[in-house]
Amino acid sequence: MKRAGKVNKSGASKLCCNSCGKSLRVENGILMEDAFEATKEWGYFSGRDMEVHRFNLCEECYDKMVSQFLIPVEVRRKTEVL
Numbered sequence: 001m002k003r004a005g006k007v008n009k010s011g012a013s014k015l016c017c018n019s020c021g022k023s024l025r026v027e028n029g030i031l032m033e034d035a036f037e038a039t040k041e042w043g044y045f046s047g048r049d050m051e052v053h054r055f056n057l058c059e060e061c062y063d064k065m066v067s068q069f070l071i072p073v074e075v076r077r078k079t080e081v082l
């Protein structure tokens, strides 16, 4: 992930969708459009022990990814915004 996390001249960090490369709007370190953010710390029982993987997906790419799932994602409705 080369592009995400890069700080531009105005001090705002740039975040991109790892799948389509679309830049996600970040203002003052806050993501201004919703995106899927994944962080995975691989452990001892994987072939990636000690590796931390991180990626972002825009909503469109997230939809594309989950549409390939055999078992759909678990969706829960929040009763209040936290």
Ligand SMILES: [Zn+2]
Residues within 6 Å of the ligand: 017, 018, 019, 020, 021, 022, 057, 058, 059, 060, 061, 062
């Ligand atoms: Zn995307």
